[in-house]
Amino acid sequence: xxxxxxxxxxxxxxxxxxxxxxxxxxxxxxxxxxxxxxxxxxxxxxxxxxxxxxxxxxxxxxxxxxxxxxxxxxxxxxxxxxxxxxxxxxxxxxxxxxxxxxxxxxxxx
Numbered sequence: 001x002x003x004x005x006x007x008x009x010x011x012x013x014x015x016x017x018x019x020x021x022x023x024x025x026x027x028x029x030x031x032x033x034x035x036x037x038x039x040x041x042x043x044x045x046x047x048x049x050x051x052x053x054x055x056x057x058x059x060x061x062x063x064x065x066x067x068x069x070x071x072x073x074x075x076x077x078x079x080x081x082x083x084x085x086x087x088x089x090x091x092x093x094x095x096x097x098x099x100x101x102x103x104x105x106x107x108x109x
Contacts, residue, residue, distance in 0.1 A: 003104035006071040009078060012106065013064055019057040025050055029105035037098070059085040064095070074101050 008027050015023035025046060034043040034052070043049045056062060061083045068079040076099040083092050100108040 005074055005076045005099070005101035006069065008101050008104055008106060009069075009076040009099050010066075013066060013078070013080075016053075016057075017063055019062060021050060021054055021057055024053060027104075027106055029102070029107045032106055033108045035109065037096075061085045061090045075099070076101060 012024055012027035015021075015027070028046050028049055030046050031044075032046060032049060033041060034049050036042055043052050062085070063083045064080045065082075066078055066080055070077040078095075078097045078099070080095045080097065081092050082095050083090065097109060099106050
């Protein structure tokens with residue numbers, strides 16, 4: 001398994017784009033925290049993050065395109081364009097995701 005922060009985040013993005021929930025979850029710590037910036041907790045723990053993404057992975061247009069990445073120590077900041085299937089049809093959103101990685105796992109995003 002990849003352990004450098006940038007490699008961990010890339011591997012989880014690859015699994016996200018493959019819509020492979022088991023591969024995706026390999027990169028999240030059991031006690032990880034998932035926030036909407038800056039501090040709205042959306043999911044606490046791997047099980048809650050899995051449940052959020054199982055639904056998302058059913059979207060036919062789902063795909064994250066990395067446009068920029070900054071790695072500084074244990075922190076990874078990704079700028080992405082994410083294609084999604086919204087209630088009113090397909091669309092794109094620009095996303096900035098901030099990850100904290102420890103021991104080869106995402107502990108906070």
